[in-house]
Amino acid sequence: xxxxxxxxxxxxxxxxxxxxxxxxxxxxxxxxxxxxxxxxxxxxxxxxxxxxxxxxxxxxxxxxxxxxxxxxxxxxxxxxxxxxxxxxxxxxxxxxxxxxxxxxxxxxxxxxxxxxxxxxxxxxxxxxxxxxxxxxxxxxxxxxxxxxxxxxxxxxxxxxxxxxxxxxxxxxxxxxxxxxxxxxxxxxxxxxxxxxxxxxxxxxxxxxxxxxxxxxxxxxxxxxxxxxxxxxxxxxxxxxxxxxxxxxxxxxxxxxxxxxxxxxxxxxxxxxxxxxxxxxxxxxxxxxxxxxxxxxxxxxxxxxxx
Amino acid sequence: xxxxxxxxxxxxxxxxxxxxxxxxxxxxxxxxxxxxxxxxxxxxxxxxxxxxxxxxxxxxxxxxxxxxxxxxxxxxxxxxxxxxxxxxxxxxxxxxxxxxxxxxxxxxxxxxxxxxxxxxxxxxxxxxxxxxxxxxxxxxxxxxxxxxxxxxxxxxxxxxxxxxxxxxxxxxxxxxxxxxxxxxxxxxxxxxxxxxxxxxxxxxxxxxxxxxxxxxxxxxxxxxxxxxxxxxxxxxxxxxxxxxxxxxxxxxxxxxxxxxxxxxxxxxxxxxxxxxxxxxxxxxxxxxxxxxxxxxxxxxxxxxxx
Numbered sequence: 001x002x003x004x005x006x007x008x009x010x011x012x013x014x015x016x017x018x019x020x021x022x023x024x025x026x027x028x029x030x031x032x033x034x035x036x037x038x039x040x041x042x043x044x045x046x047x048x049x050x051x052x053x054x055x056x057x058x059x060x061x062x063x064x065x066x067x068x069x070x071x072x073x074x075x076x077x078x079x080x081x082x083x084x085x086x087x088x089x090x091x092x093x094x095x096x097x098x099x100x101x102x103x104x105x106x107x108x109x110x111x112x113x114x115x116x117x118x119x120x121x122x123x124x125x126x127x128x129x130x131x132x133x134x135x136x137x138x139x140x141x142x143x144x145x146x147x148x149x150x151x152x153x154x155x156x157x158x159x160x161x162x163x164x165x166x167x168x169x170x171x172x173x174x175x176x177x178x179x180x181x182x183x184x185x186x187x188x189x190x191x192x193x194x195x196x197x198x199x200x201x202x203x204x205x206x207x208x209x210x211x212x213x214x215x216x217x218x219x220x221x222x223x224x225x226x227x228x229x230x231x232x233x234x235x236x237x238x239x240x241x242x243x244x245x246x247x248x249x250x251x252x253x254x255x256x257x258x259x260x261x262x263x264x265x266x267x268x269x270x271x272x273x274x275x276x277x278x279x280x281x282x283x284x285x286x287x288x289x290x291x292x293x294x295x296x297x298x299x300x301x302x303x304x305x306x
Numbered sequence: 307x308x309x310x311x312x313x314x315x316x317x318x319x320x321x322x323x324x325x326x327x328x329x330x331x332x333x334x335x336x337x338x339x340x341x342x343x344x345x346x347x348x349x350x351x352x353x354x355x356x357x358x359x360x361x362x363x364x365x366x367x368x369x370x371x372x373x374x375x376x377x378x379x380x381x382x383x384x385x386x387x388x389x390x391x392x393x394x395x396x397x398x399x400x401x402x403x404x405x406x407x408x409x410x411x412x413x414x415x416x417x418x419x420x421x422x423x424x425x426x427x428x429x430x431x432x433x434x435x436x437x438x439x440x441x442x443x444x445x446x447x448x449x450x451x452x453x454x455x456x457x458x459x460x461x462x463x464x465x466x467x468x469x470x471x472x473x474x475x476x477x478x479x480x481x482x483x484x485x486x487x488x489x490x491x492x493x494x495x496x497x498x499x500x501x502x503x504x505x506x507x508x509x510x511x512x513x514x515x516x517x518x519x520x521x522x523x524x525x526x527x528x529x530x531x532x533x534x535x536x537x538x539x540x541x542x543x544x545x546x547x548x549x550x551x552x553x554x555x556x557x558x559x560x561x562x563x564x565x566x567x568x569x570x571x572x573x574x575x576x577x578x579x580x581x582x583x584x585x586x587x588x589x590x591x592x593x594x595x596x597x598x599x600x601x602x603x604x605x606x607x608x609x610x611x612x
Contacts (some may be wrong), residue, residue, distance in 0.1 A: 038524055117610060128609060138609060147604035148596060176482055177552075177559060179566030195588035196597035238555050242548050246483075249544050253483060260485030282501035290454060291502035300451035303434060303444060 012214045016252035023218045030215045034066045034203050042200040048157035049050040050074035050259055051198075053109070053147050056093030056224045059162030061100050063204055065221060067160065068104055070257045074160065077150050079111040079143055082120025093224045100221065110155065113145050122230065135230040151198040158193070163202045166209040168255045170239040172261055189262070208254070217224045324557035329524045336521045340372045340509050347495045349507040354463035356380035359453050359503075364522035365468030365512070367511055369407050371527060373466065374410055380466065382407055383456050385449055386418040388426025391535045399530045406527065415460065417452050428536065441536045457504040464499070468506045468574045472515040475560045476545040478567055492610040495568070515562070541586030 001010040001020045009023035036288045038044050050065065052075040054060040078097050083089040094110065101108040114120045121139050122129055125131025131138035153157050169185070175183045187242035193199035204212055216223050231237060246253050282291040285298035287305075295303065307316040309328035316326035327335055344350050358373065360366040360382040373380045384403050389395040400416065407414040417516025422425045427445050437444035457465050474493070481489045499505035510518055522529050537543060552559050588597040591604035593611075598604035603611065 124609065130609075139603050141609055145594075145596065145604070149594075152596075172524075176568075177563045179570045180564075181570065196590065197588065235556075239552075242551060244542075246548060250541075257483045257485075261481075263486065264485045283504065286456075286501065288451075290451065290458075298449050298451070303430065304448055 002272045011218060012211075014211065016208075016255060026214065026218055030207075030211065031066050031069055033206070034063075035070055035247075037189070037204050037206050038201070041201075042124070043190055043203060044072055044158070049155060050157040050158050050160050051109075051147070051151045051154065052076045052160045053072060053143070055063065055095050055162075057162070058096045058221070058223045058225075059164055059167075059204060060207075061097070061162075061211050061221050061223050062212050062215045062219070063160060063162040064100070064106065064239050065095060065104070065219060066203070067217075070105060075107040075109060075154070075156070077109045077111065079146055080110060080114070080143075081120060081122075081139060081232065082112075082114040083228055084120075087121070087229060089224070089228060096224055108148060113142065113146070118294055125230070125264045136234050136236070139230070148196075148198050152196065156198065157158070158201055160201050160203060160211070162204055164207050164212050165254055165258055166240055166243070168202070168205050168237075169243055169258050172258060173178065173239050173243060184231045184262050184265075187261075189266075194250075205258070206255070224260065278285060313492065317601055318515075318517075318523060320517065322514075322561060332520065332524055336513075336517065337372050337375055339512070340369075341376055343495070343512050344507070344509050347507075349496055350464070352378065354397070355461060356464050356466050357415075357453070357457045357462040358382045358416065359468070360403050361383050361468075362403045363468070364527070364529045365405070365470055365473075365510060365515075365518045366532075367468075367527050367529050368465060368518050368521045368525070369468040370406070371410070371507070371525060372521075374412060380446065381415060381460070381462070383415045383417065383453060383471060384414060385447075385452050387428075387445060388418075388420040389428060389536065390426075391428070393532065393535060394534065395530070395534060396515055402528055409559040415456060417456060419448065419452070419601045431536070442540050442542070445534075445536070453504075454504050456511070457483070462504065464505045464507055465597070466507050466509060468510055468518070470510045470513050470515050470518050471560055471564055472546055473542075475549055475564050476509070476542045478564060479545050479549060480541060490571075491569075494571075511564070512561070518573050563575055 001006070003022035003025055004019055005025045006022060008024070010020035012026050013020040019029075027058050033180040044050070048070055050067065052060065052064045052074045054064055054133060056078070064074060069245060076097065080094060080095055081090050084091070093170040098108060100106075106272055114123075117124070119127075121142055122135065124142070125135035125138040126140060127167040147159055150156075172184075174180075175187060189202045189205045190244065192199075205214075215221075227237075243254055243257075282293060283300055285292045286293075287297050290298055290300075294302075296302075307319060307326045308314070309316050309331055310325055311331045312328060314328035319326040323336075326356060344589075345505070349566075350356070355375065356378055357364065358370045358380045360370055363385070370380060377571040382403065386400060386402055391395070399446075404414060406412075410478075420429075423430070425433075427448055428441065429449070431441035431444040434444060450540055452560050453465055467497060478490075478493060495508045495511045496510050497506040521527075533543075549560055549563075589598065591600070591607055592600045593603050593607040596604055604606075
């Protein structure tokens, strides 16, 4: 398959966009799409001081790279969680993140959790009931706390995270399964800062995970490929497996699901529909006499009349 | 495993209810639960004339059986769709339905689609663009039309259908994937009659499919086990496969998903949450000074303090 924009061989094909692109045009497209997404949701104005939450994974390093190329002045914050489990997970993640920042002359802040709080995240999880059942939940509380604190203390206006579409769709799915209204209401590409909570943005929320992975690979970013050993089999990941099956059957399903949600939320949820419903005008079909909302014949008579 | 209510061996175990039951107590439980569901959603008052939409499958025949045992006067309506495809699907379905009605002395009405409209449903689907892509959609339009017409002409107050929890959860999932607001607003265990549309009820909406199948089996109802050959691989069925995987990982997930939806809708969707959000009071955590909605220490300090 050829690139849509030049005679080169395509390096990646995005079936939901009907768009095969070569390496060079893909990197260009990806940066342009990030910029568009940030404009659409009013994320940044080039005035803010930005802190990027970096883990050493493909999403956060790609995000830092793209912000840098778009001339958004962003520092990085890495939290050493103390996850080892024989794989040196945290140490290797920090090493890759440091190298990335050095290559680009970017400023990296590091908070070492065990050094500051006297225990690693796995130790903390092990000693609490919540953490024994859901270690990722304990880690999330810790990270949110430290990111906000570091952003406030460092005088940053905004915290940027590398959450991609697969992350957002899985969280949305989970929030809908539980009908967690508070979480549904908070799930957004942009959260404004208020009362000591630094604002948050997710510039990659419209990219599939394979698109951020392709960006990192084609850009030559070295990132940690392994998943955190504690995340294996958690609810978010099992939901991702389900949504991937759905996507395989209905390409674009995840994107529609997430964007449809943002659209509906923006429109004040179902307020519009309920108003419409109240006025929905039923009248007898001129052919069969049964009630219909169609201006002419009802759906059945149109079907039979074919 | 023993029955929860007697020393008999359990015939079925429902893990989400922690309830193993023998044949006799299961049949009793199932009827009682149907009655409760009908009361909860205000479906019937013993005054209405009911028409049950029967297909010859486990759900609709079990529903007709349970309504009969609960002394709700219900006639049945079977639509001959003309589905054959070498399996004699429609003919076998009618035969089983007739036998069921005769055994109980119930009145069965039959509308033969090809006789009335000159072509079978598969033929109609084959001749329309909509039907070529989604034959089930054409069949749905046809059935809704005929059920409503027959109910009106026969002087029935209400149409009862055998939709189970698996059906409702799959439709809900699909409506959420597409954020089909009109459909979400209409999806309900009870639809009141209005302007020539006969009211509809779904007394089995809280039963898992395996529960209705168990009822039919333990009651000795002979039903058509095959699925309609045209339904294989349709979106509803692929969604059911995904939700079954979810249920296997998180028993009760489907029930929570559906009941949570009804609850949220009843509460005027997100209106309550949005109001609450507006007043959500952030104040500094007395220990770390970061903003929290908790009355005392923030989630992080409580975690660390453990």
